[in-house]
Amino acid sequence: MPADAIKTDVLVVGGGMVGAAFAAALAETGLAITVLDAEVPAAVADVPAATVDGVEPRVSALTYATQSLLANLGAWQHVPASRACAYTHMDVWDADGTGAIHFDAADTGTQALGWIVENRTIAAALHQACRQHANIDWRAPVRVTRMARAGRGWQVELADGTLFETTLLVGADGAQSQVREQTGFHLRQHDYRHRAIVATVETALPHDNCARQRFMGSGPLAFLPLADANRRHRLCSVVWSCVPQEAERLLGLDDAAFAAEIAAALENRLGSVVAVSRRAAFPLIERHADRYVQDQVVLIGDAAHTVHPLAGQGVNLGFLDAATLAEEIAGNLSRGLPFDEPLALRRFERRRKLHNLVMQKSFAGFKTLFAARALPVRWVRNTGMSLLDGVAPLKVLAARQAMGLDGDLPARCRPAPRGTHLVRPS
């Protein structure tokens, strides 16, 4: 081992939303943490968005569990009120029938079902939180050129020749993870044969803090409410999933034609679409690594799994990975064990992998169910939705699942007692 290698306990490749959350969650252990990212972190923009071009097209619907985690990590306070929209209602309906469900935060005893925030703002807020910890060494922009086993841990080399020697290597470097590829993890993947078009739109009618999702045979369309400068509630982030040929056609339309099509696709529930931002499209691929832990390497977030965005859960699952891994490592230390004691790392894998798999398969099942044209399937689908809508306890259960409030939650993701949550007006 060269004498000039920088020694660190935990080296995280990827300082996006999940990698930054993991570093912030682990910081209180006092371990030496290094975060490497290919890009310089964005600054938090505290300027309210006035037009469709003032919003980053990539946004995430954050669950209650995620909001609690961000608050506990000292990041939520860096999310400007002007860039976070609490949604209090959700309407989901089947384009091909009468099935519909309406969720209301009041029924679940909470003040909001979730929050819509730009990915850039979430990552920037988490970076701010990391900056409060002297034991986090954040390096960006950097390019990792080599990873090799060194003793019990790993040696990681950057393009500028900087060498790190780490006991534990964490891959939080997204769906195309270099860590996963170069350290020998096996990945299963399935192409959904869908592309997601994302854009910001302005509508004639206010969104009233309601998230709307219409399931069409060709794929789901979501209108997610956004905060805006003058509280007119007319900006929405849209995610329209469809087959690649249809995505190409929609991307090729001029703004006016796209606006007319997307308003009609939402059955004009928010009136006409009066402005559209630039559009981007993402191929949708389901991925899952067979293992999350192997040879002193751990995968979290999109590096370990990607899901269809129809339920808006991808990064929420990643945040649960981050909080659970930090919790297991801290647990080792509090029991006087080495921080990377293998049983705890395996426990992390067990706690997260089954949950992620169940969620991934449910979203894939939803996609198939709503794509089905056969009359009996459509009948079952519509009847099921209407039945669920009419049975309050079942509906609350479904809502709590979507809000991330049930299941094996790491302590940091458990919401504060009722009444102490800050729901910002937007």
Ligand SMILES: Cc1cc2nc3c(=O)[nH]c(=O)nc-3n(C[C@H](O)[C@H](O)[C@H](O)COP(=O)(O)OP(=O)(O)OC[C@H]3O[C@@H](n4cnc5c(N)ncnc54)[C@H](O)[C@@H]3O)c2cc1C
């Ligand atoms: C259309 C669409 C809509 C979505 N909507 C939602 C939603 O509403 N709610 C939700 O929960 N999820 C949603 N998701 C999923 C969500 O966007 C992802 O799960 C999330 O971005 C994953 O975060 P991550 O930090 O794991 O990875 P990423 O966001 O991909 O971050 C990876 C980081 O690693 C860095 N990096 C990559 N490679 C290297 C390298 N070799 N060296 C150094 N750094 C590197 C990158 O610069 C980046 O900062 C959506 C996804 C799509 C496609």
